[in-house]
Amino acid sequence: MPELPEVETVKEVLKKELLNQKILDVIVNYPKMIEQISVEDFIKNLKNQVIIDIKRRGKWLLFELNDYFLLSHLRMEGKYYIKNFDDEVTRHQHVIFKFKDFELRYNDTRKFGRMYLLKKNNIYNTKPLSELGYEPWDVNLNIEYLKSKYKNKKNPIKTVLLDQSIIVGIGNIYDDEILFLSKINPYKKASDLTDIELSSIINNTKVVLEKAIKLGGTTIKSYTSSEGVHGRFQNELLVHTKKECPICHNKLNIEKINGRSTYYCANCQK
DNA sequence: CAGGTCTCCTGCTAGC
DNA sequence: TGCTAGCAGGAGACCT
Secondary structure, three states: OOOHHHHHHHHHHHHHHHOOOEOOEEEEOOHHHEOOOOHHHHHHHHOOOEOOEEEEEOOEEEEEOOOEEEEEEOOOOOEEEEEOOOOOOOOOEEEEEEOOOOEEEEEOOOOOOEEEEEEOOOHHHOOOHHHOOEOOOOOOOOHHHHHHHHOOOOOEHHHHOOOOOOEOOOOHHHHHHHHHHOOOOOOOEHHHOOHHHHHHHHHHHHHHHHHHHHOOOOOOOOOOOEOOEOOOHHHHOOOOOOOEOOOOOOEOEEEEEOOEEEEEOOOOOO
16 A cells, blocks of 8 residues: 555656656546546646656655646555556556557556646645645654644544644554554554654654655555565564564554554553 | 544455 | 455545
8 A cells, every 4th residue: 555655666666767758648447536627628638748757745646747737646556557558458457648659557456546637836735735734854844743733633643643634644554663663552642642752753754754765665465666666665564464563572462443454562552 | 623434446355 | 165245445525
């Protein structure tokens, strides 16, 4: 499941292939994937646009074109494949972008991914990007900021860390890793966290995500960032998917918190 | 405003 | 062996 490091990896892989390439045609096999505008307009507006840059904001991929930004959220299983024209189109390849010498195919088994095509001006102040909180490395992400955001949050910190309007990029896997490194029990109410705990969360978010980016993300089950690209961070996971605490060797708790499977050590995380 | 629940999807798995 | 019910999960919609 793509979280920030996986999207960062996809971005880098796609930049190598797609910069300065002109979109010649687009095929949409699953219209619900396109938000806000009709498939007809989506295709019409994309034709002849050149990919000037590819950026990332939170878990969103941003394809910068001449006149638009194409936003793509991979959600659970979205992947981009570079294919030849005559490669077989499988049932999970929902959007196909045709370039001069190859095709870019958006593949998504569960069809949860979404795309927006937005006029270029002011995209960071337009939904969906306007709803996002700080990047983990933003200097504005500090204890005072988290305190103000968490003040009225009675939900478990496990749940609140997933809230993209506060900090972007954390998904269910890295959430568990961050809380383990911070020695914080996932059930602890966000509003009850001390300054030291908030500081730990800020630091460990950066530590975990930076390391995952260096290793090309995490490959669990079906998720690969791009065809043939496998992350290696899964080898570094401390608690998520694990059975035993790497520090005290107690058996890890595996429980559902607000519907999300959560791995933690009840002994080390207070 | 905060929080709970439902929804979207399909592949996989536990259980019979 | 073959079937099905149930589960996984990011984020938005909708309700309280």
